[in-house]
Amino acid sequence: MTFSPETHAAAAEIIARYPAGRSRSALLPLLHLVQAEQGCVTTEGVTFCAETLGLTAAEVGAVATFYTMYKRRPVGDYLVSVCTNLSCALLGGEEVFARIAERLGVGHDETTPDGQITLEHAECLAACDYAPVMTVNYDFFDQVDPDGAEAIVAGLQAGERPPPTRGGPLCSFGEISRQLAGLPDPRPEGVAGPGVGEPSVAGLLLAEAAGWTADERPAPLVPAAAEHASAAQTPSAAQTPASSERKGS
Numbered sequence: 001m002t003f004s005p006e007t008h009a010a011a012a013e014i015i016a017r018y019p020a021g022r023s024r025s026a027l028l029p030l031l032h033l034v035q036a037e038q039g040c041v042t043t044e045g046v047t048f049c050a051e052t053l054g055l056t057a058a059e060v061g062a063v064a065t066f067y068t069m070y071k072r073r074p075v076g077d078y079l080v081s082v083c084t085n086l087s088c089a090l091l092g093g094e095e096v097f098a099r100i101a102e103r104l105g106v107g108h109d110e111t112t113p114d115g116q117i118t119l120e121h122a123e124c125l126a127a128c129d130y131a132p133v134m135t136v137n138y139d140f141f142d143q144v145d146p147d148g149a150e151a152i153v154a155g156l157q158a159g160e161r162p163p164p165t166r167g168g169p170l171c172s173f174g175e176i177s178r179q180l181a182g183l184p185d186p187r188p189e190g191v192a193g194p195g196v197g198e199p200s201v202a203g204l205l206l207a208e209a210a211g212w213t214a215d216e217r218p219a220p221l222v223p224a225a226a227e228h229a230s231a232a233q234t235p236s237a238a239q240t241p242a243s244s245e246r247k248g249s
Helices: 005-015 023-038 043-053 057-066 086-090 093-104 146-157 173-180 198-210 224-233 241-248
Strands: 078-083 117-122 134-136 139-141
Touching: 005 023, 005 043, 023 043, 023 057, 023 173, 043 057, 078 086, 078 093, 078 146, 086 093, 093 117, 093 146, 117 146, 134 146, 139 146
Parallel strands: 078 117
Antiparallel strands: 078 134, 134 139
16 A cells, blocks of 8 residues: 555655654654544555565564554454453443443454444553543543443443543544654644643642641651651761771770
8 A cells, every 4th residue: 555645745744743763752753643534554554664664574563563543354344442450340341341332242352344433442541530431532531330331431432432531623634644754733623722620639639728838847757666766876976997097006
């Protein structure tokens, strides 16, 4: 498969951001770029990145297979990721995944027959304070339950783009891949939406309520007993060789 002229132009734009002689630093965004066009990182995508950056296919393939955001099989228009790690699992993440899997008729890393939605278990989505959490094309839907998660997926199936809890408006997998490559979102509505919520600043709110300030002296990390023990093991001035020499002089 030949990549489009637009992809070649975008690749040149991305590479130009890096210092001369360090074009290989553009590999990560270029992998997102080819994924945006093909829906995954194909053999042709690996070859394109290797030839463009002067790398071997093995070097590119090693990177593409290391990071989970690079997919080796075609992804649907919407990648639905459900966290089933500890915090989310304790609060119902597995039940959320099971409900969505039942509705879509697919399991982990599988895509619906119409090519619209890909479902996956996510090991962690870095949003434990909003557990259980799921993302659609890496946009957050926080504190979901099975009914709420199913409603989000039903909206996607109906051609809607439900608004994420935080961040900008939902886009397709190809569109978010271009943004991850460092290219701008051309949509007029593609601006940042709500940012952090109350769970993210709970510690700050607690500190403010308690009157804590950043310039307060923190409590010692070493218990006082350990400090005394350390001092007892340190030779006193009377025990040092220099003091012994002075006594003998």
